Amino acid sequence: MHSLLFNYFEAKTGINQESFEFLRDYFKPIESRRNEYLLRSGRICHNLYFVNEGCLRLYTTNMEGKEVTRYFAFKNKFGTALSSFINQQPSFEFIQSLEPTELLVIHRTDFYYLVDTNPHVNRIYRDMLEMAYTTSQERIYGLQGDSALERLRWLLEYQPNILTRLSSKVISSYLGVTPYTLSRLKAEL
Amino acid sequence: MHSLLFNYFEAKTGINQESFEFLRDYFKPIESRRNEYLLRSGRICHNLYFVNEGCLRLYTTNMEGKEVTRYFAFKNKFGTALSSFINQQPSFEFIQSLEPTELLVIHRTDFYYLVDTNPHVNRIYRDMLEMAYTTSQERIYGLQGDSALERLRWLLEYQPNILTRLSSKVISSYLGVTPYTLSRLKAEL
DNA sequence: CGAGGCCTTGACCGCGGTCAATGCCCGTGG
DNA sequence: CCACGGGCATTGACCGCGGTCAAGGCCTCG
Numbered sequence: 407m408h409s410l411l412f413n414y415f416e417a418k419t420g421i422n423q424e425s426f427e428f429l430r431d432y433f434k435p436i437e438s439r440r441n442e443y444l445l446r447s448g449r450i451c452h453n454l455y456f457v458n459e460g461c462l463r464l465y466t467t468n469m470e471g472k473e474v475t476r477y478f479a480f481k482n483k484f485g486t487a488l489s490s491f492i493n494q495q496p497s498f499e500f501i502q503s504l505e506p507t508e509l510l511v512i513h514r515t516d517f518y519y520l521v522d523t524n525p526h527v528n529r530i531y532r533d534m535l536e537m538a539y540t541t542s543q544e545r546i547y548g549l550q551g552d553s554a555l556e557r558l559r560w561l562l563e564y565q566p567n568i569l570t571r572l573s574s575k576v577i578s579s580y581l582g583v584t585p586y587t588l589s590r591l592k593a594e595l
Numbered sequence: 596m597h598s599l600l601f602n603y604f605e606a607k608t609g610i611n612q613e614s615f616e617f618l619r620d621y622f623k624p625i626e627s628r629r630n631e632y633l634l635r636s637g638r639i640c641h642n643l644y645f646v647n648e649g650c651l652r653l654y655t656t657n658m659e660g661k662e663v664t665r666y667f668a669f670k671n672k673f674g675t676a677l678s679s680f681i682n683q684q685p686s687f688e689f690i691q692s693l694e695p696t697e698l699l700v701i702h703r704t705d706f707y708y709l710v711d712t713n714p715h716v717n718r719i720y721r722d723m724l725e726m727a728y729t730t731s732q733e734r735i736y737g738l739q740g741d742s743a744l745e746r747l748r749w750l751l752e753y754q755p756n757i758l759t760r761l762s763s764k765v766i767s768s769y770l771g772v773t774p775y776t777l778s779r780l781k782a783e784l
Numbered sequence: 785c786g787a788g789g790c791c792t793t794g795a796c797c798g799c800g801g802t803c804a805a806t807g808c809c810c811g812t813g814g
Numbered sequence: 815c816c817a818c819g820g821g822c823a824t825t826g827a828c829c830g831c832g833g834t835c836a837a838g839g840c841c842t843c844g
Contacts, residue, residue, distance in 0.1 A: 470740075472740065476732070488732075492729065498736070521721075532720070535725060538728050539681075539728045540678045546731060549771075550657075550663045551658070551663055553831075554832070573790075575789095586793085589791060589792050763822075772800070775801075775802080775825085776799085781824095
């Protein structure tokens with residue numbers, strides 16, 4: 407149940423089994439069904455999720471009701487509505503499981519307690535933030551610099567699993583285009 | 596010389612004067628001239644800067660040679676080519692001072708040493724990353740969801756100093772439009 | 785079998801980019 | 815002191831990418 411999480415910690419911090427024992431019980435296993443919501447916009451996000459199996463989607467809707475997807479958390483990834491989790495303000499984001507999903511959950515209070523008291527968790531959080539930041543930078547420069555077709559090619563190159571595994575509707579909201587143009591772009595190879 | 600930095604630390608971590616004494620000498624004062632480069636794309640970023648006076652600009656150029664500005668660091672802000680600073684890979688970003696600028700510099704090696712050994716600096720870095728992340732999220736959702744005119748209105752509302760203080764050329768690269776369209780947008784009020 | 789989603793495709797259009805021309809400001813040198 | 819040149823801002827004419835809307839086909843699921 408916690409073995410993927412242990413591997414994750416071990417790879418990033420070199421933690422050993424007995425130190426991990428102390429942490430593991432903070433992370434509770436839960437399951438969610440396809441299309442189930444773990445968080446809705448407007449609510450404050452109190453949980454951090456680690457994906458054992460399945461897939462979470464983090465997205466928001468803008469004023470015109472259009473969906474904008476920010477991140478897919480597959481197996482072996484952490485996911486949460488990070489801005490709300492950090493600032494404890496109502497979330498603009500939704501957290502939705504796109505498939506039947508097995509998760510480990512930790513409550514924000516416990517997590518920040520561990521961040522402040524446990525060097526391994528401190529290191530993990532730092533790593534999460536650094537990664538979240540650098541990937542969002544890539545996205546910004548991609549959105550500003552590249553055409554929709556170039557972004558699709560980039561996705562094909564670096565995250566082909568997204569294209570094969572998820573629906574076009576969801577992919578288009580990730581690429582920042584409408585489903586119509588995504589369909590046309592795919593026709594151009 | 597270090598008083599702004601002390602205020603910054605004090606506000607975020609409640610550090611006291613004597614604890615700060617130990618840290619301050621890691622931060623060396625330097626100055627830079629208008630349009631001077633502190634880092635050029637292709638080089639690895641080894642420094643973190645704190646702005647005492649003036650303004651830094653962080654930007655990149657895409658394949659067609661077009662500039663995309665990510666951040667302006669005004670007085671009382673930290674600035675660095677964060678992705679390169681974190682990963683020690685060649686930077687895509689340039690760091691340029693837009694005005695005569697007074698800075699405090701700390702070398703990456705020193706900084707991460709302090710992050711790992713000093714709780715105040717650990718907290719400051721966590722805070723930096725959290726802010727860097729949340730602001731880049733706002734940018735992503737703004738770029739994907741809003742029109743150029745809406746983005747300009749947003750800037751007018753939340754960062755009017757940018758509009759008054761910096762050149763249109765630089766502002767347009769921050770908004771993600773050409774100088775031509777920025778000029779037209781301003782004409783529409 | 786029917787209803788509703790999702791994907792595709794066509795026709796149309798508007799935002800924002802490109803290119804060229806003009807004017808303004810300012811620094812430099814005759 | 816003025817003349818010249820270069821950089822920046824503005825504006826007009828044109829165009830193409832990607833959005834919108836409507837229609838049609840194909841799934842799945844009740």
